Amino acid sequence: MSLPQSRHSIMIVGEAWGREEAEAGQPFAGYSGKLLRSMLRHAGIDYQSCYVTNVFNFQPEGNKLEALTGPKAEAIPGMPQLGQKMWISKRYEPELDRLWAEVETVNPNVILALGATPLWALSKNLGIKKFRGTPILASDGKHKILPTYHPAAIGRQWKLRPIAIADMQKARAESLFPELRRPRRxxxxxxxxxxxxxxxxxxxxxxxxxxxxxxxxxxxxxxxxxxxxxxxxxxxxxxxxxxxxxxxxxxxxxxxxxxxxxxxxxxxxxxxxxxxxxxxxxxxxxxxxxxxxxxxxxxxxxxxxxxxxxxxxxxxxxxxxxxxxxxxxxxxxxxxxxx
Structure with missing residues (x-):
């Protein structure tokens, strides 16, 4: 497994490859990537300066995460369901191991988690609408995550675009330091x-x-x-x-x-x-x-x-x-x- 050798202050984690990504062999090669780069520019973030990856670095059958699910008894140990009765099969646990290895090697100041799947994988939390926009700690207790909507969801609901850009502006500010800071009141x-x-x-x-x-x-x-x-x-x-x-x-x-x-x-x-x-x-x-x-x-x-x-x-x-x-x-x- 090839891992990055240099440190990036911002790490971007998506869900899984689509058809264009599978053909290109890299994340965000299609329309979602074009939309992501546009929003990052508006937020003042250079896409090329970020380390970009996915939770699943392959294309699920039919572009559906349901293809990766199985019975609860065969789910990845310690991981909650991703959606209603969606238990990710332990056959795909190596993908999470690879993702965490990338996180450890890159050691970013902030991880921009795009959508419910990276939120689940990195924090074991569910509900992107509830968690988006606020820096939280990853489940390893060390790395900082800022969840927001996935570009594919924004392509379907354009009203989410200014919200995601605002979240990305926060990610840019959070990328200046690694620790989780909260105002003391x-x-x-x-x-x-x-x-x-x-x-x-x-x-x-x-x-x-x-x-x-x-x-x-x-x-x-x-x-x-x-x-x-x-x-x-x-x-x-x-x-x-x-x-x-x-x-x-x-x-x-x-x-x-x-x-x-x-x-x-x-x-x-x-x-x-x-x-x-x-x-x-x-x-x-x-x-x-x-x-x-x-x-x-x-x-x-x-x-x-x-x-x-x-x-x-x-x-x-x-x-x-x-x-x-x-x-x-x-x-x-x-x-x-x-x-």
Whole structure:
């Protein structure tokens, strides 16, 4: 088996050869390759400077991965199913061994995983829509992956093209360093009234603008989050999820917490996501006015890119390096105050 001898900062991994690739004996020789090179140019990446390979360096029968599947009992040990009842046969385990040997030899700063198959092979994760756009660690715990859509999928759904280009721009930035970097944030949970006052004086009082978010349940506000900085936020709860009652032990403390919410909303310009939804609860349920809505991130994004999704999760995948919110819960520390 011939392996690369030089190091590339970006490694690109596709799915398998098609007819043109099989004839040329190299990956991305056909239409998908032409589309890939075009998107890389728009992202500022030189295709020739990348190391390019596939999970399966051959053409499956009928260009269908289903041709590589078999019963679960005969699947590659330790690997999940690739799709619904799609267990890749252990006959093709040497292809994964070859891929990992390439990864070790190339030792790239980032691997651009094009589609569900390289995401599966390199991280054992499923769901390209869920994972695309965010750097994650490969299953070896050492190499960094940035998944995005495969050019063949983009050829069928052209609206995915600007999303993939944005992901490739992230890959270019990630190629400057090998480690997985996450922004370090401090979120203050389960506060006392004294904690809220302390946080207000230290972070909110002099902030020019404050980001706000409201969670509701059955028409009632359950908690409100305020972030005066990108790395500092506080959550003021009003509902105890363990008892289904009030978070605050006494009515007077709950009233004091609402007074702090009122002071922040009526004295600080606010930024929110789909904030018109939040405003109705503040006014209709609690008669709290807002000084000013400085910006609505959903409306701003939709005005600039009306063809794209506008959910908070999708926007996070485009504008930040944060993983999907549901993957963050086990990784965050809970702090009440700083020394």
């Amino acid at each position: 401090f979120i203050y949970l389960e506060p006392t009234i004294a904690d809220i006052e302390w946080f207000y004086e230290r972070y909110i009082k002099d902030a020019p603008v404050v980001s706000a978010d409201i969670e509701t349940k059955q028409g009632t506000i359950t908690e409100i989050g305020f972030a005066p900085r990108w790395d500092r936020a506080i959550v003021i709860p009003f509902y105890d999820h363990t008892t289904n009652g009030s978070y605050w032990p006494t009515p007077s403390e709950e009233l004091a917490a609402w007074r702090w919410v009122q002071q922040i909303c009526e004295t600080k310009p606010l930024v929110g996501q789909n904030f018109s939804y939040d405003l109705q609860y503040l006014w209709a349920k609690n008669h709290i006015k807002t000084l000013e809505v400085a910006d609505d991130t959903m409306i701003l994004h939709h005005a600039m890119y009306p063809e794209m999704e506008k959910s908070l999760g999708f926007m996070g995948s485009i504008y930040t390096d944060e993983p999907s919110w549901k993957f963050m819960r086990a990784d965050n520390e809970t702090l009440k105050q700083e020394d």
